Amino acid sequence: MAADSLINWGLLSLNAPGWGGVLLQGFFNSIQIAVGGFTLGLALGIGGAFGKLYGGPVLRDLLECYTTVVRAVPELVLILLLYYAGTDLLNQVLALFSIGPVDISGLMAGIFVIGVVQGAYSTEVLRGAIKAVPAGQIEAARAYGMSPTKVLRRITLPAMLPYAIPGLSNLWLIATKDTALLAVVGFSELTLVTRQAAGTTKAYLLFFLAAGALYLALTLVSNVFIGMLERHARRGFAESR
C-alpha cells in the first residue's frame, strides 16, 4: 500500500472536496461554546460562592444541592437533561405569557448547558479561593466603611484571584473538552463534524487525529496564556518553591 493512498491529505483541504473548512467551522463552534459556557459558569460561580459563604441557611442548602447533583451525575446525563428540560421550560414559560414557542439555537442551548455544569464547579473553586483570602483584609475593608459591593469589587475579588486561577484554568480546559459531549445531542461542534467527515470519506484515523491535534493545540495555547496570567496574578507573592 503506497503512502499517498494510505493518507489522503487532500481530504483536509479547506475548499469543497476537502473537509478542512467544515472541521475549522466546528472547531470555531466548540471554542464559542467553551468561552460562553465558561463565562456563564464564572458568573454563576461567583454568585454561588458568595451565596454559599455569606447567604442564609436556605440559600446555602439549595446551592449545596446544586453543586452536589452536578458533581455526582455524569456531564453527559446532565447535558441531555438540561438540553431538553431547558428548551422545554423556556417554551412553557413563554407560552404562559402567550408568546409562541421559539426555536432555541443549538449554540445558545449548548452555552446554557455547559454554563450550568461549569457554574457548580466554579462555585466550589471560588469558594475555596475566597476562604483563602486572609479574613483581616476583608475586615479592614469593612472597618473603613466600604459597602458590601465595594468590598467585593475592591478587595475580595482581586485578592482571591491568585488562589482561584489554577482551579479556574483547569475548569477552562474541562470546558473545552466538555463541548465534545454536545456531539451526543447533535450540535455540530468539532467532534460531531469530525465523525460526519470520517463517516463520509471512510478516512477515520485521519480525521480523528486531525481533530485531536486541534483540541491539543487549543489546550497547549491555553496553557501558555494561563502561565502568563498566573505569573501576573502572583506578582508580589513570596515564592514558595
Added chain:
Amino acid sequence: MTDETTHAVAFTPEDLPTAKSFFVPHRIVMMLVFAAFVVAVAVFMRWDWLPRYLPRLGWGILVSLVMLFSTAILGFLLAVPIGLVQVTGPWFLKLPAKIFCTVIRGTPLLLQLWLLYYGLGSLFPQFPAIRQSFLWPYLREAWPYGVAALTISFAAYEGEVMRGAFAGVPPGELEAAKAYGMGRWAMFRRIWLPRAIHRALPTLNGETVLQLKSTPLVATVTVVDVYAVISKVRQETFLTYEPLLLLALIYMCLTGILVVAFRTFENRIPTRGA
C-alpha cells in the same frame, strides 16, 4: 489536575452530610418540600414502563460498574510506572510519559473513544493477520475499545497524580530505607509506593468518581451500559424526562455508595503525626 480541582469537579467524602446535620428546622421543611416533589414526580409522571425494563437496568448498572472497576484498576497499574518514570526515569522514558499525559489530558475522551472504535476498528479488518488471530472475536465487539479508551484516559490522569505523589514522599524516608540496607525494589515496594498511594488516596478517590462520570460515554459505541438501556427506554416509550431523571438518580446513588465506601476505606488506614 490539582487536588482542589478534583474536589471541585467530583463529589468527595468531605461532602457527605452527617446524620446530625439533618435535624435543623429549615432543613426539615426543605426535606418535606422535596418529599412532596418526589411524590408529585411519582404520581404525575409515567412510570409504568419501569417493571418491564428492570432486569435490563440491573444488567446495565452491572456493566457500568464492571467498566468502572476494570478500567480503574488497569489504569492505576499503568499509572504507577508512568508516574514513577517521570520522577526518576531516564529522559527516554520521561519524555514519552510526559507526552502521553499531555496528549491524553489535552483531548476529549469522546474523541479518543471514537478514534479507537471507528479509527482502529476500521483499520484492523484490513490486516488478514489480525482477522485470523485469536483476538479477532474480541476486536469485533465494542467493549474492548471502551475499556481501552477509559483505561488510557484514567492512566494519563492518574499518572500525573502519581508523579506528584512519588515526588512528594519526603526524601528522609527514602534515605532511612537506604540506610537500613534495603535494595531499590524493596525500598520501592515497602516505602515509596505505599507512602505515595497514601498521599494520593483522596485524589485517587476523586478521580475514580470522575471515572464513573465518564463511563456513560461507552454507550456511544454501542456498549450496553445503564445509559444505553435508558436511551433504549427513551426510544421505545417516547418519554423524555422520566428515564433521564431515573438515570440521574441511579448515578447519584452509585456515586454516593462509592464515596461512602472510600470514606470507610480511608478511615481504616491509620494516620498519625509525629
